[in-house]
Amino acid sequence: MTMRKWFSGGFSSVLAMIFVALFSVLAISFTAMSNINVQMSRNHRDLSAAQAAAESGLEYAGFLTSGYVPPGGAYSAQNTVSVSEAQDTVAYFAAHVETILGSSNVSWDSTNLELRIPANGGIALSTGASSAFSLLFEFQAGDTDNPHLMTVTSTGGAAGINRAVQLAFPIRKDNRVLQYAIASRGRIWLTGDSTIEGDIFSDWDNVTKSPFNITSDSTVNGTVNTILTKQQCIDAGWQMETLDEDGNPMFDENGDRIYSAGDEVQGTHDGINYDQFSDVPGMNIDDYDTDGYNDGLTEIASCPSGDRETEYFPHVAGDYGQPSQSWSRQLDRHVYENQTFTDSFLPSNRNALFRNCTFEGIAYIDCNKSGSTNYNNVRFEDCTFNGAVITDVPEVLKWRENCLYYTGSATFQNEAMAEATILAPHFNVNLGNTDPLEGETNELTGAIVGGIVDIRGNAQIYGTIISMCDTTQWTSGYVTNIGATLGDGGNETTEPGDVGVISITPDEDQMLPSGITTPIVIGGAEGDTYVEL
Numbered sequence: 001m002t003m004r005k006w007f008s009g010g011f012s013s014v015l016a017m018i019f020v021a022l023f024s025v026l027a028i029s030f031t032a033m034s035n036i037n038v039q040m041s042r043n044h045r046d047l048s049a050a051q052a053a054a055e056s057g058l059e060y061a062g063f064l065t066s067g068y069v070p071p072g073g074a075y076s077a078q079n080t081v082s083v084s085e086a087q088d089t090v091a092y093f094a095a096h097v098e099t100i101l102g103s104s105n106v107s108w109d110s111t112n113l114e115l116r117i118p119a120n121g122g123i124a125l126s127t128g129a130s131s132a133f134s135l136l137f138e139f140q141a142g143d144t145d146n147p148h149l150m151t152v153t154s155t156g157g158a159a160g161i162n163r164a165v166q167l168a169f170p171i172r173k174d175n176r177v178l179q180y181a182i183a184s185r186g187r188i189w190l191t192g193d194s195t196i197e198g199d200i201f202s203d204w205d206n207v208t209k210s211p212f213n214i215t216s217d218s219t220v221n222g223t224v225n226t227i228l229t230k231q232q233c234i235d236a237g238w239q240m241e242t243l244d245e246d247g248n249p250m251f252d253e254n255g256d257r258i259y260s261a262g263d264e265v266q267g268t269h270d271g272i273n274y275d276q277f278s279d280v281p282g283m284n285i286d287d288y289d290t291d292g293y294n295d296g297l298t299e300i301a302s303c304p305s306g307d308r309e310t311e312y313f314p315h316v317a318g319d320y321g322q323p324s325q326s327w328s329r330q331l332d333r334h335v336y337e338n339q340t341f342t343d344s345f346l347p348s349n350r351n352a353l354f355r356n357c358t359f360e361g362i363a364y365i366d367c368n369k370s371g372s373t374n375y376n377n378v379r380f381e382d383c384t385f386n387g388a389v390i391t392d393v394p395e396v397l398k399w400r401e402n403c404l405y406y407t408g409s410a411t412f413q414n415e416a417m418a419e420a421t422i423l424a425p426h427f428n429v430n431l432g433n434t435d436p437l438e439g440e441t442n443e444l445t446g447a448i449v450g451g452i453v454d455i456r457g458n459a460q461i462y463g464t465i466i467s468m469c470d471t472t473q474w475t476s477g478y479v480t481n482i483g484a485t486l487g488d489g490g491n492e493t494t495e496p497g498d499v500g501v502i503s504i505t506p507d508e509d510q511m512l513p514s515g516i517t518t519p520i521v522i523g524g525a526e527g528d529t530y531v532e533l
Contacts, residue, residue, distance in 0.1 A: 047163065049131040050157055051165075052156065054133055057133030057134070057152075058165060061137070061152040062524075068096050068522050070089070070092065076518070076520055077515060079514040081147070081172055086171040087113060089150075090113050090139045093137070097115065106118065112138075113138065115135075117137075122157060133154055135154055138153070166529070166533055167525045167530050168525065169523060170523040171522055173521070174521045175282075175511065176281065178506060179199065179506065180200060181464060182480065186469065187204050187210070188200060188202050188212050188467075190218045192215075192483030194482050194502040194503075195502070197222070198504070199220075199222035200225065202226055202227070203278050203470075205227055207228065207233070213264055214266055221270065223273050224265055226274055229275045240264050240274075241265055242260040281519060283468050285425060287517050290423060299344075302334060308334055312330055313405070314328050332351065333351050335355070336353070338355070338357065341363065342360040343360070345364045346365050347366050349374050351376060355381045357384075358383065359384070359386065363388070363390070364392075365404070369395055371395045377400065379406075380404070380405070381407045383408075384411040384413070387416030388513075389421070390515070391424040391425070397469045404429045418446055419446050426451040431454065432455055432457030432500065442460070448465050449468060449513075452469055452478055464507075465480070
């Protein structure tokens with residue numbers, strides 16, 4: 001009996017000791033696992049902090065590039081940026097950063113074009129923070145199809161753990177004007193079956209007239225932008241749009257915009273932006289120099305007096321030989337029919353009429369730069385353009401004297417240069433002045449630049465309309481007309497049938513054509529260049 005009790009008690013003790021040992025092992029294991037989890041959490045925290053610091057560095061790099069203003073010499077009239085110009089831009093940017101941060105806080109290697117921020121150590125995210133970042137800016141040359149780049153490597157660190165990310169900023173010409181479907185120094189009239197697939201912008205600042213007149217049958221699938229403030233419009237006694245008592249646009253219960261009979265903008269649009277930035281490169285005559293196009297061209301021969309025709313501009317609708325006004329200009333036109341011209345040069349004062357002609361490459365229209373004598377009012381009837389029409393740059397607008405007048409059906413292949421179809425600063429550009437029931441659609445690719453640009457008839461444009469003449473001295477006329485005809489401020493067209501179907505779609509990724517001088521800038525970061533190193 002005693003033995004059985006001893007055996008029973010001893011076995012229980014041994015079993016208890018086994019359980020104690022087992023639980024001790026488990027406790028030790030749980031403690032070890034807990035320590036590992038704590039360490040893993042710390043590592044994850046430090047990795048996240050390092051990654052966040054690196055990302056913050058890229059944000060800071062974006063802040064520095066967005067504040068960069070090119071110096072006076074950093075401008076180019078070419079459509080691309082050369083390697084040396086891009087390298088100079090990186091150097092200018094380094095000087096910009098040194099001005100902001102102080103030369104002792106940056107390290108600039110002018111030989112290898114490398115800029116380090118800071119010169120030593122890192123930039124803490126906040127006072128007392130354990131994480132920080134450093135930046136390395138480097139130059140990367142591009143080619144014909146790819147822009148030059150300034151790459152930024154941001155290295156973030158926290159508790160001895162580093163993460164690096166990289167992003168590239170393109171070095172290119174300032175082409176902000178191409179973000180608009182229509183950009184005008186003057187007023188814009190939009191009417192008829194016109195659809196604008198993008199934003200429009202007017203630099204008109206004469207409050208006696210609205211910068212826009214848009215009828216209800218037109219559509220702007222974008223915003224309407226003016227440099228005038230909302231209060232300036234109200235004080236002038238006219239309204240761009242219907243506003244409530246707080247000055248906000250009004251909408252009905254369905255969310256549709258409310259229009260009033262007095263609204264200057266009646267057509268569908270995505271909103272009106274007031275008080276917009278006005279200094280857009282490409283909108284001033286001083287930005288233009290087209291002399292580089294006029295080398296190596298073949299001069300078009302003069303026509304005998306028997307091969308000339310008298311026309312008037314402006315003229316009676318449907319009859320070019322009858323003046324529509326007492327002040328219409330009489331033109332002794334040199335007439336060219338059924339000919340092909342390759343890289344051609346038309347001297348001033350020809351006031352030519354081209355019928356059923358084909359233009360290969362560049363067609364250069366000369367005039368007197370001073371704008372006092374030697375003009376060129378040129379009419380193209382049923383012509384084909386396998387390239388671009390480019391003019392000399394007169395100092396002032398003479399809308400009757402210097403004019404590109406497209407009538408009949410025009411065909412634009414634009415094989416010579418994709419950036420522009422028409423580059424005619426301070427010229428009056430009239431496109432599509434034809435009965436849309438009889439003529440085919442004019443289809444153009446690239447920018448259309450004129451002092452004043454009028455688009456009528458049927459036209460599809462894949463590019464930006466740039467009317468770059470400052471017309472504020474003429475309060476009632478000289479309007480950029482899209483689809484407008486009757487009473488449109490001195491236009492030579494007076495037939496309602498000339499209103500056709502017009503579509504304008506901008507391409508903000510396109511290059512500006514050579515001949516427009518704009519600053520060389522550091523663009524916004526290209527998202528597809530982001531990599532984690």
